[in-house]
Amino acid sequence: MITIVDYNAGNLRSVKRACDAVGIESLFTQDADAVAKADKIIFPGVGHARTAMDTLQRTGLADAVRHAYQRGTPILGICLGAQLLLDSSEEGATQGFGFIPGRTRLFRVEDRSLKIPHMGWNTVVVEQAHPLLSTLRPGDELYFVHSYYLDPSDAHHVYATTEHGLRFCVALGKDNLFATQFHPEKSGPVGLGLLARFASWDGSPC
């Protein structure tokens, strides 16, 4: 059973539907206790970093996610749910969880032909093998929509990258934590494949 953290993040139901489609049992909850005790957690997110973090703190969900991480629960962060795992975000000068060193930065691209938000399908390059990325093939594209990008300070935590004006991290991981900037729930069969892998992942990075 996968527990999806419900903090009014826009893509909650999409994540649930994608889990349903690949036969993964999931539920969403706002209950901090349920999150702290969950077998497996998806931490989704679309929206503003500051608003999201405030909600997570106020509801006790932030502490629950922290607790779950420390006890080794496999966690999959998606989009904003990935960005908040770093130390901080430039969006609203927000403090993140700090599970992984680094920060979330605003795209500052000189080339005016490069559109912001980075919206659409882009090729993901696997930089380090990881159980959740094992079904990806060279050239696979996943769906992105974001104006801020992940910038972990240690390359050791970077599992995949893409390129949009610069090459940046789109999948980061540490221990039982894995997170993607792209949206597996909106990335067709390739994305659903990643979710299916998460359902059977034991939380070990290799």
Next chain:
Amino acid sequence: MLSKRVIACLDVRDGKLAKSVKFVDTKDIGDPVQKAKQYYEDGLDELVFYDITASSDNRSIMIDVVERVASQIFIPFSVGGGVRSVEDASRLRLAGAEKINVNSAAVKDPELIRRCSDAIGAQSVVLSMDVLRVTPSAAIASGYEIVINGGRTNTGLDALQWALRGQELGAGELVVNSIDADGTREGYELKLTRMIADAVRIPVIASGGAGMPEHLYDVLTEGRADAALVASMVHYGHYRVPELKAYLASRGLKIRTVPTVARARAPID
């Protein structure tokens, strides 16, 4: 580098698929959910549903269509037509639409764009504009005017200025639909698309006039569009999505290749 997107637009009236030609005389051509599913399996990049239901009594049918689509289709899709308030936008978003399209209602009340953007995020707000070619004047210097109510009402707004205003108000993407080209199958309005795509920083989806694969290539290159909207050319089976994408890729564009659905269930080794 982002791939150029191929997007199919499905006009929905009273929960059924319809395709308008020059915005008059629509005829039903099937179940939108079934059609959407076929396109998804064919490797389409994105979908747009336009609710052209005349009676507001039947609007709730659209929510049902959106929910059914969202449970079977795992690519982004947007919904437009009749979005007049933040409540309308939030309802569609909650039903599973990735983005909502505003059009006429935003012309009448531009702040609607800002309110929607604040409520559901700029990335989820698409400003869709219907554009008519006119003689350039002091008020409409670009020679392109915004029209509303399905092309029947002129607004006096310059399309270029409206695009910039929409971006400033918080739209995350633009659909530029040429009324002149719509339904002709003679190609997109390249000059219009390029003018707007060059002026804004947000992605531009070209709409109206697609009849052949070459038209898509032209608007994605010369027209500088980020995505090309197709309708009748795929709805009536003249072309299939994989065929269009293979053509664009063969001309050197970066296009997402189509993996088989079976890969979603890849077993753990």
